[in-house]
Amino acid sequence: MEFVIVTGLSGAGKSRAVDALEDMGFYCVDNMPPKLLSKFAELCLQSQDRQPRVAIVIDSRGGPQFRDLFEELDSLKAQGGDYKLLFLECGDQELARRYKETRRKHPLAAENGGSVVKAIQAERALLMPARLRADYLIDTSHLSSAQLRERIAQLFLSDAAGGMMVQCMSFGFKYGYPAEADLVMDVRCLPNPYYVDGLREKTGLDAEVREYVLDREVTRGFQKRLYDLIDYMLPLYRDEGKSQLVIAVGCTGGRHRSVTLTEELAKHLAAGGQKVMVNHRDIGK
Numbered sequence: 001m002e003f004v005i006v007t008g009l010s011g012a013g014k015s016r017a018v019d020a021l022e023d024m025g026f027y028c029v030d031n032m033p034p035k036l037l038s039k040f041a042e043l044c045l046q047s048q049d050r051q052p053r054v055a056i057v058i059d060s061r062g063g064p065q066f067r068d069l070f071e072e073l074d075s076l077k078a079q080g081g082d083y084k085l086l087f088l089e090c091g092d093q094e095l096a097r098r099y100k101e102t103r104r105k106h107p108l109a110a111e112n113g114g115s116v117v118k119a120i121q122a123e124r125a126l127l128m129p130a131r132l133r134a135d136y137l138i139d140t141s142h143l144s145s146a147q148l149r150e151r152i153a154q155l156f157l158s159d160a161a162g163g164m165m166v167q168c169m170s171f172g173f174k175y176g177y178p179a180e181a182d183l184v185m186d187v188r189c190l191p192n193p194y195y196v197d198g199l200r201e202k203t204g205l206d207a208e209v210r211e212y213v214l215d216r217e218v219t220r221g222f223q224k225r226l227y228d229l230i231d232y233m234l235p236l237y238r239d240e241g242k243s244q245l246v247i248a249v250g251c252t253g254g255r256h257r258s259v260t261l262t263e264e265l266a267k268h269l270a271a272g273g274q275k276v277m278v279n280h281r282d283i284g285k
Helices: 014-023 034-046 060-078 092-102 116-133 145-159 207-214 217-239 257-271
Strands: 002-008 027-029 053-057 082-089 136-139 165-172 183-186 244-251 275-280
Touching: 002 014, 002 034, 002 060, 002 116, 014 027, 014 053, 014 082, 014 145, 034 053, 034 060, 060 082, 060 116, 082 116, 092 116, 136 145, 136 244, 145 165, 165 257, 183 217, 207 217, 207 257, 217 244, 217 257, 244 257, 257 275
Parallel strands: 002 053, 002 082, 027 053, 082 136, 165 244, 165 275, 183 244
Antiparallel strands: none
């Protein structure tokens, strides 16, 4: 039996994530008190008609009881329950905007003088241990509901087949650092097609841009060293039991160099038999 524990910041999209998991066949339970987790799991494991995949949302709505989560997770593991911890992240400004737009009350607002900003900061501190232990981390700051659903499907449909999933992500530094990244590669040192007539409006998915970036000795040298590093590190992450590895490749705007190098990295990994998904975060900006 597989358990997915869904947690994260209020307003980051946990409800949408659970909807996606439910559509994938998970039996879903929302807002479970942490202290009930191991007992609920025990009942699930002992049931003759048990569900093969269960998703459980545990978050700050339980207040200080959230700190009991890790003790309960240890109990779950001792019972033989296999679980993954999914954490949904989002930037403070985007969270504040979402709360202003929906006019919903933050679960920690009352104890923070009604301030959404202070409530977000308090919740971030409360949930930080879970964020650090998460098997999967998704930053929804720049994701639509459809994109979040797609990301969930990529993770958990692939996870059912076993093995570590590598996400290759391109991004633009001008739009912010990707919070979910495990490894970040800065390719702003490579020649920039943005300043070449006829290439500015194109992207790294276009042949002309790819040729400009890749047909250079400095790029080939960068790729060789990058591939050697990643090929060396992947088995180490697998041995550690990591379920997902996010490799982010960034340039200034996230449309040319980073897209090209991300596509090439994904091809290299896939050719070696690695499960890969690609995300060009800022290509449309």
